[in-house]
Amino acid sequence: MSSFHKTSDSRATISGTKVKNNLPIVSSGIPSLDHVIGGGLPAGSIFAVEEDVLANYSRILIKYFLAEGVACKHDLFVASADENPEDIVKELPLPTTIPQDDEVKAMAVDVNKMKIAWRYEGLTQVESSFGSSTSFGHHFDLSKHIDTDTIKSCNINDCKLDMDSGDSKGFKNGLYYKLLTSIKDAVSKEEYKSSVKKNSNVLRISIQSLGSPVWMAMDCEQEQDGSFGQDLIKFMYCLRVILRDTNAIAFVTIPSHLFDDDHIMNRLLYSIDNAVRIESFAGSSRETNPVYKDYHGLFHISKLSALYSLVPFVPPSLDLAFKLKRKKFVIEKLHLPPELQETKEREQDDITSVPVNCGGFKKKDIDF
Template structure:
């Protein structure tokens, strides 16, 4: 117990972290996402995001993850093969203060509104998650973090160039190059769990497994492509264990033809979610989903340092992208309030007739 208290006091001294089951947790930058995955992202874990078809919302989640690290003064390692990582960091959203007027007004209105006495003892149904938490920050997507703030942060960039040479079991040399770079930076004393002068390292890999990562010079390109990706994730998970680093990966899973690849990828990571955007689909014009921009699926949740895994309050989730925040809520279908012409016609035909089916004016006395 003495060692536990010492570890707890030391771990909680890190800014932007909290302790759960004697394990360091950091925020993803989205309070509602932290809530549905069990309180945040644990140190030494790999978090996977299956991108939407256009990849725009997956990119937004990456920006929140990196922006939270800038605010908490965590070290950042930004990796991309499709675009310059410097351009990603330049578009990080600026932190903002959420006014408390909305919260107090909602509480006041609910207190004034009285319903039947039998429902007074029931708890309120909370559609949005993490609204009352103090862990994490809120960001304004319309404003970017200034350059002076970014210069004061310890940010390392890694722009991978196309390399189709076979290196040490990888048919595409990009995987081996990236794995070597991550191993080098994780070997520093600052990111070891036993270090006295340590900090949190946030590693963000943007669009891992895009067509750039495919070995085009081999005959079985699709097969080698899947083997390289799975082997890379397995080695990456072993490297990050027992460190103060968190790896955030986005993958365009809609480009994979083989479903077995997705299953093996999910087996190689700790937590995973999938974004289903309504853009370009029939759900975009469906009035049932008019309040949302897409569906949010939880595909894997791991139980770290505990025998009881976290169970989210609901699996029917949807997300909204507002100007100042990305919100994940329970999917609520709107009630049918407008009466259609068919409904009115049904009401007319449902009027009962008197005297054996004849109207009153047709009866002759």
């Protein structure tokens, strides 16, 4: 009975990590995102974001992920075929420890709050914003960028994917082979292996817009023979094999709304550990809908993994929405506001609800 004993994991000593299910967990850079996916991103996993139509908010999530790596002194690997990776790194948000404007106002309201109904004071407060009180990870200010000297002091590998791909070896599109080879060379270093006891570190891999029209334009024959989806699925499977049993985490954004075949994303989810989807209100009818006036879009959870666990994490709510404030990105529980404006339907209801002996006046016209 005494043969079972607790083993110490050397990976727990890595800066900016915590251990869960015997796996190092890193922060995504957004406390509310860490909260809804189970505490953070486990080492050796793939986290995918299905981009919004304009890809504005997915870019912000990547910048948070990389900025958290800079704050924790993790190594970075930045790859993109749509943008220059050096330009992405130059716009990382600055870490901050000072409470932001909306948080200061919230604290002031708590101190000087009005006691409207004493019977509700004993009820628990409904948590709308997640991860606001967590001590794991950092908070960032989107209005400020990390200085150039700090960026230069970090270990950052850039992988610019251009049309001159060279050899493909098993892929119709040479960009996938080039990116996969670069990631394999980076992960194969000794400090990223899970078995290393000393001088170990975390490698944060970010891939922006994997499978975008730039990838499709590499070879026009891919759309004719259907090899585009095959290359993408094969790449994701190979990436999963490479990252297992390492201290590397891949953060991938995918423009799934541009895929002609809906089954491509469903097959990709087999190789992805955690996946979310961003549905922006920009350009849609919901943008002007007063019901969603407090939010900029909906936040959907596509898949949550159960690494080293029998059951996956269950988030507190699946009805999630996000909003981009002046200085931060926040994921909250979706609350629909009550109908407060006077509409024709409500006025008609008021008229029919008044007794006949009152003369048919509206409720608001009756003076009590």
